Amino acid sequence: MSPSIKIYVPRDAAALSVGANRVATALANEAKKRGQAVEIIRNGSRGMLWLEPLVEVETAKGRVAFGPVAPKDVASLFEANFLTGSAHPLNLGLTEEIPFFKNQERLTFARVGVIDPLSVDDYIAHGGFVGLKKAVTMTGAAIVQEVADSGLRGRGGAGFPTGIKWKTVLGAEADQKYIVCNADEGDSGTFADRMLMEGDPYTLIEGMAIAGVAVGATKGFIYLRSEYPHAYQTLLEAIRTARAARWLGPAIGGSSYAFDLEVRLGAGAYICGEETSLLESLEGKRAIVRAKPPLPALKGLFGKPTIVNNVMSLATIPWIMANGAKAYADFGMGRSRGTLPIQLAGNIKQGGLIEKAFGVRLREIIQTYGGGTHSGRSFRAVQVGGPLGAYFPESLLDTPMDYEAMAAKKGLLGHGGMVVFDDTVDLAQQARFAFEFCAKESCGKCTPCRIGATRGVETMDKVIAGDTSKLALIDDLCHLMTDASLCAMGGLTPVPVMSAMTHFPDDFNRAPKRMTPENLAAE
Amino acid sequence: MTVPNGQNNAEWHKKGVGLMSWDDAVASSIVNEYKHLAGATLPILHALQENFGYVDKRAVPLIADALNMSKAEIFGAITFYHDFRHEPAGQTVVKLCRAEACQSMGCESLVTHLKDAHGVEINATTPDGRLTVETVYCLGNCALGPAALINGALVGRVDEEVLDAVCKGQSHDRMAG
Numbered sequence: 001m002s003p004s005i006k007i008y009v010p011r012d013a014a015a016l017s018v019g020a021n022r023v024a025t026a027l028a029n030e031a032k033k034r035g036q037a038v039e040i041i042r043n044g045s046r047g048m049l050w051l052e053p054l055v056e057v058e059t060a061k062g063r064v065a066f067g068p069v070a071p072k073d074v075a076s077l078f079e080a081n082f083l084t085g086s087a088h089p090l091n092l093g094l095t096e097e098i099p100f101f102k103n104q105e106r107l108t109f110a111r112v113g114v115i116d117p118l119s120v121d122d123y124i125a126h127g128g129f130v131g132l133k134k135a136v137t138m139t140g141a142a143i144v145q146e147v148a149d150s151g152l153r154g155r156g157g158a159g160f161p162t163g164i165k166w167k168t169v170l171g172a173e174a175d176q177k178y179i180v181c182n183a184d185e186g187d188s189g190t191f192a193d194r195m196l197m198e199g200d201p202y203t204l205i206e207g208m209a210i211a212g213v214a215v216g217a218t219k220g221f222i223y224l225r226s227e228y229p230h231a232y233q234t235l236l237e238a239i240r241t242a243r244a245a246r247w248l249g250p251a252i253g254g255s256s257y258a259f260d261l262e263v264r265l266g267a268g269a270y271i272c273g274e275e276t277s278l279l280e281s282l283e284g285k286r287a288i289v290r291a292k293p294p295l296p297a298l299k300g301l302f303g304k305p306t307i308v309n310n311v312m313s314l315a316t317i318p319w320i321m322a323n324g325a326k327a328y329a330d331f332g333m334g335r336s337r338g339t340l341p342i343q344l345a346g347n348i349k350q351g352g353l354i355e356k357a358f359g360v361r362l363r364e365i366i367q368t369y370g371g372g373t374h375s376g377r378s379f380r381a382v383q384v385g386g387p388l389g390a391y392f393p394e395s396l397l398d399t400p401m402d403y404e405a406m407a408a409k410k411g412l413l414g415h416g417g418m419v420v421f422d423d424t425v426d427l428a429q430q431a432r433f434a435f436e437f438c439a440k441e442s443c444g445k446c447t448p449c450r451i452g453a454t455r456g457v458e459t460m461d462k463v464i465a466g467d468t469s470k471l472a473l474i475d476d477l478c479h480l481m482t483d484a485s486l487c488a489m490g491g492l493t494p495v496p497v498m499s500a501m502t503h504f505p506d507d508f509n510r511a512p513k514r515m516t517p518e519n520l521a522a523e
Numbered sequence: 524m525t526v527p528n529g530q531n532n533a534e535w536h537k538k539g540v541g542l543m544s545w546d547d548a549v550a551s552s553i554v555n556e557y558k559h560l561a562g563a564t565l566p567i568l569h570a571l572q573e574n575f576g577y578v579d580k581r582a583v584p585l586i587a588d589a590l591n592m593s594k595a596e597i598f599g600a601i602t603f604y605h606d607f608r609h610e611p612a613g614q615t616v617v618k619l620c621r622a623e624a625c626q627s628m629g630c631e632s633l634v635t636h637l638k639d640a641h642g643v644e645i646n647a648t649t650p651d652g653r654l655t656v657e658t659v660y661c662l663g664n665c666a667l668g669p670a671a672l673i674n675g676a677l678v679g680r681v682d683e684e685v686l687d688a689v690c691k692g693q694s695h696d697r698m699a700g
Contacts, residue, residue: 014664017679022699049666188622191663226569226606227618227662229675264562265569267604270660284564285596286603302561344666346627351666374628383623387660419624419665433626437660 004037005083006058010113012045012198013230014191019070020053026071027055030078038083044199046113047353048100056095059085065092100369105331105339106355107323108316109192112199118237120245123202129253131321135210136255140170143214147317149325151337156182156273156310157385157414158488159336159403165307168297169215172305177217179208179259180301180308182278183224183231186270187386189417192341193311195353197224197231200315201238202247205261207314209252210321211307212259220261221301223278226268235263270387270441274487275308277443288443289487310415312341333359336402346383346419347373356401363397366420377422381504383430385414387437388492390499391427410499412492427504431474432460434496442489449490452481456497468509471501542576542611549574551585558589564600568607577608613648613655617689618672619681621658624665633669636683641690653692673698 009015009024024040031038046054046065054067055077064085066077073090080088092098106112115122123129135143148163169177181204185193197204208220224232239261242248250258269287272278276290279301300306316338320328329337336358342365344351349371356365366372366382373379381391384401390411392399399409406413421430435456442449456477462470478494485491501508543549550571557566567586571578578601587594601607621630637643637656648655664670667679673689676698688695 013677014667014679017664017667017670017677019697019699022696052667185663186661188661189624189665190661191665194663227659227672229672230677264565267565267568267606268659269604281565282562284562284590284592284600286599346624346665346668348666387623417624417665419627421627425627430623430626433623437622441660 004039007038007040007083008043008056008058008063009040009053010045010199011042011117011230011234012052012113012195013228014049014195015045015052015054016230018052018068022071023053023055023069023074026074030074034078036078036083041116043115044112044117045195045353046095046101047109047195048098048350049352050350051092054092054095057083057085061085061094063095065095065098066090067092100350100352100354103369104355105357107319107328107331107339108203108312108341109196109200109353109355110319111203112196112353115200117199117201117234118241120202120241120247123200127322128202128318129206129247131318132206132210132213132247132253134321135213136253136257140214140216143210143321144170146325147214147320150320150328151325151332151335152313152316152320152328153336153403154310155312155316155340155415156275157187157388157412159413162309162313165297165309166211166215168295169217169305169307172298174305176219176302176304177215178301178304178306179211179215179217179220179314180275180279180282180306181208181220181222181311181314182273182275182308183222183228183311184266184273184278185228185311185415186225186273187388187415187417189345189383189419190343190386190415191345192343192353192416194228194231196311196315196341197228198234201234202242203315203318204311205238205242205248207317208261209248209257209259210317211309211314213252213255213257215305215307217307218258218260220259221282222261222263223266223272223282224263225266225272232263232265239263269443270437271443271489274489276487278308279306286443288445289489291486312415331357333357333400333402334404336404340401340413340416342401343415343417344370344420345417347375347422348420349374358402359400361398361400362392362418365401365418366397370420373420373422375422375424377424379420380423380425381421381427381430383419383421383496384417385412386417387434388412388488388495389414389417390495391421391430391503392499393503396503410495410502412495427500427507428460428464431497431500431508432457432464434493434500435460438489438493446484446486446490448481448484449486449493452477452485452490453493456481456493463508466510471508474501543574545575545579545581547581547585550579550582554582554585554589563590564592564597565604568601568604572607576611580609610648611652613653615654615674615689615692616672617654617656617674617686618659618662619645619656620660620662620664620668620670622660622665624661625668625670628668630669630681633681633683633686637686637690640683640687643690654690
């Protein structure tokens, strides 16, 4: 019998959504039929989502990619002897030479799509737990200093320096401290957290353990949104396996430190991405935003000092510890150091995950990586940073992806999501939706958000019906919500609204027109 | 598996009509299984919904007693979170994403199609109890939209063909993952 050849078929939810399981089954069946020994490994996704299901074959030259593969293609792949990496219409060449993938700086995502996500051995073989092993030999203050020196800022969207947050928790005296991972990735157009949790969960576990060692916390929670059932199963299994291998538990990695983890599911509330509302939810209550101070770093979960960090922030810690703060800070621009996992989504030809040093321009992402719109129509707008992010027109596409540069254009980076729209989009409708979403997802604690969002929907309906005199009211309402809301939900809802009004005034100043196919054809 | 899995879990949905009807004794045993957890409310509610397909109002005093919280707090939690249903769902549950990335790929025309071609309203269960279609905001499949979770399986590039099959109660290989 010929030697067993390794085939990689992603288990990432996005790959499954276009048939990766059916492809894996077809490959296994066909190989069996032909008496060909293969080992099918279910990896994470390489992030080239338009090519999913992306099947890779391990060859002497490296991993060769084929995609997008449908079950009906499997027989012809075997006919063409694809296990040797041979020519076939779906052959994309060496995976790591595909320009979309090659021209990235993958630090946080270095292992995603490469390894078997649930194999501790594979994780260690690819540099896993090096950071934690180093951390257990250091003082808490030295670890926190390393994180601070790296320049890492919270990747959830707020961009708060991670080192400062950790230092506050380190300095707090308490009998119990907690590490909470915010995995409530609710922004539309974002999926980096999901991909990492499904594709390299031990990185997140290691990052949380390092945080625990640094500040003296022995218990962690991952608050995961319920819309991610695949990530949930992967995390449960990864935690079980890590515990069995003693990377979690009373003596992590053979050290004197104890750290353990639990995953908790959210229940479909966008507001839980806000850290204080997340803590309320973890405590078993309605997720009502807390007023700050006190900071969660001092009085967080169950009133104890708590680090609340996004998945990306925590998953970047192992790289920083293993390679040093300076190596990380060498990437990026201005006060945005390191890399940003960008998620290119919406109406885009080549969507996916692009990890780049801060400073890459929006245009390069949309045109060079994305290849234009999926529909083939012309580009009209991109919303950067989720439902609370700004809609940018073509003229702002030279803005670099950097916290300060985006803010200077009255936008935000958020969690790094980009949603592309073609010329069929009506920005007045998108502005209305921003209010509608806020009205549905507001926790209800503060009036500007709770009432303002509802008034915003009503007023936008009048604008859309042709009463443009109401635009002044929208402007006024947006200022009030920005200034007086308790948290970012109400405070940033005006960002998409105002950016749409500023950059796409024509959509707000016209008689109502229904977006029927006839109207579109007439344009 | 008795982990509190959330309603999206594929195994949960496969049980479909086989879900048991509300039973106070079973509900109590579920509450007791999870009440030791710190902040046990959500794990309990997820486990109840996994077992019964919804959270009956009779759960309120059971949970309040077990967790030493007020009935108002428990009722408040159940009604705050979109996930928890107050009545049983249909045999097939479609969670259709209607957030911005899926809007850019035409998810709203799918909502219109469901109504016009099949008389299926969103955020409701069909009168025959076969199908529930719910709105969700983001399934994290934003580069392959429109996206939906159909009986717990994530489906990308959802189109009318897939929804037609769902509405007719037929299986479609794209629902298989």
